[in-house]
Amino acid sequence: MRAQFATVLIVGCASTLAHAASVTGTVTWSEPQRFSPVTPRVDRDVCGAQTPVWRRRVKTDAQGRVAGAMVLVPGLKAGAKQPAPAPKHVQVRLQNCQLVPRVQVVTQGAVLSFKSEDPVLHNVTLTAPSGEILHSATLVAAGQMTSGWALNEVGRYRVSSGSGHHWLNGHIWVVPAGPWTQSGADGRFSLKDLPAGRQRIVAWHPDLGICERSVDLVGTGTVSAALRF
Numbered sequence: 001m002r003a004q005f006a007t008v009l010i011v012g013c014a015s016t017l018a019h020a021a022s023v024t025g026t027v028t029w030s031e032p033q034r035f036s037p038v039t040p041r042v043d044r045d046v047c048g049a050q051t052p053v054w055r056r057r058v059k060t061d062a063q064g065r066v067a068g069a070m071v072l073v074p075g076l077k078a079g080a081k082q083p084a085p086a087p088k089h090v091q092v093r094l095q096n097c098q099l100v101p102r103v104q105v106v107t108q109g110a111v112l113s114f115k116s117e118d119p120v121l122h123n124v125t126l127t128a129p130s131g132e133i134l135h136s137a138t139l140v141a142a143g144q145m146t147s148g149w150a151l152n153e154v155g156r157y158r159v160s161s162g163s164g165h166h167w168l169n170g171h172i173w174v175v176p177a178g179p180w181t182q183s184g185a186d187g188r189f190s191l192k193d194l195p196a197g198r199q200r201i202v203a204w205h206p207d208l209g210i211c212e213r214s215v216d217l218v219g220t221g222t223v224s225a226a227l228r229f
């Protein structure tokens with residue numbers, strides 16, 4: 001898993017030591033900036049007609065706390081308690097020429113499908129963590145859905161468009177086990193039932209990169225960890 005993260009820009013975070021079986025905290029962006037929406041050149045009657053479309057977008061509150069960042073602990077020791085597994089079948093919708101959800105975390109072996117809610121042609125391509133193009137499917141009408149594709153390789157899968165919607169991009173992380181979560185609208189996250197020992201708490205966002213902190217976990221209790229891009 002560490003090799004997968006090494007390919008992404010790492011934003012420095014200081015390490016911290018604590019003793020707990022749970023970690024709670026917030027994900028923040030120290031220097032928030034605004035990204036501009038895209039002006040579509042194709043399918044304008046649908047793409048961006050109701051809401052803007054984006055290539056890059058980071059949702060933050062007034063304090064710069066980041067929503068939708070993936071937070072996980074890579075390389076857990078054997079025997080650690082795990083949260084309930086992700087659904088075995090997950091679906092990504094094409095809505096207003098955007099992927100919904102744009103970022104998703106699933107357990108290894110989950111089956112993925114795409115469904116179009118737009119009355120325009122979409123072509124979605126799924127690329128494996130290794131860089132191999134696994135699947136490509138064309139959806140021509142609202143309500144159409146692809147067949148299911150098994151996600152057996154651990155790491156980050158990328159979704160892109162080959163039908164002129166150059167801004168469309170999505171990311172699906174496949175993990176062998178938990179715990180993992182995503183930060184809420186207020187940037188907060190919680191990871192429970194962590195094993196004893198030093199663990200890396202990693203936050204990832206497709207438009208911000210990676211930030212991490214190390215914590216030493218012993219016994220019971222809860223420690224706070226601030227993750228800052």
